Amino acid sequence: MRHYDELDEEEQSVVRELAGEPWTAPEIGDLDDGDVVKFTDYYQIRSR
Template sequence: MSLRETNRRMRLRRTGTIPADARVRHYDELDEETQVAVSEIAGRPRTAPETEDLDDGDVVKFTDYYKVRAR
C-alpha cells in the first residue's frame, strides 16, 4: 500500500447513494494492503492512513458500498 505524504487519514462510511461522478472501486481491484485497511475500517468508527489506491469521494464496493472520506 502506498501511503500518501499528506498525513491525511481516511474513513469509510456506508452509503446508499452513489454520486454519478464518483469513481467506484471494487474490493478485489485494490492492492492487498489496501484491502486489509478496507476490511478493518469499513463501517467502523476507525481511520487508516490515506493510500494512493483510494481518493476522497471514491466509493468502495466491499460487503456494501462505502464512501471514502480523507482528511
C-alpha cells in the same frame, strides 16, 4: 466506484479494518477522498 478485489493488499486491509466504522482513513494508494468501494456494502472513502 471500485470493487474490493481491484484494490492492492494495503488498500484491502484498510477497507476490511474500517468497513462499517465511521472513521477517517489514512491516505493510501490510489484511493481518494470521496471514492466509493464495493465490499460487503458500498463504502465512501474519507481520507486525510
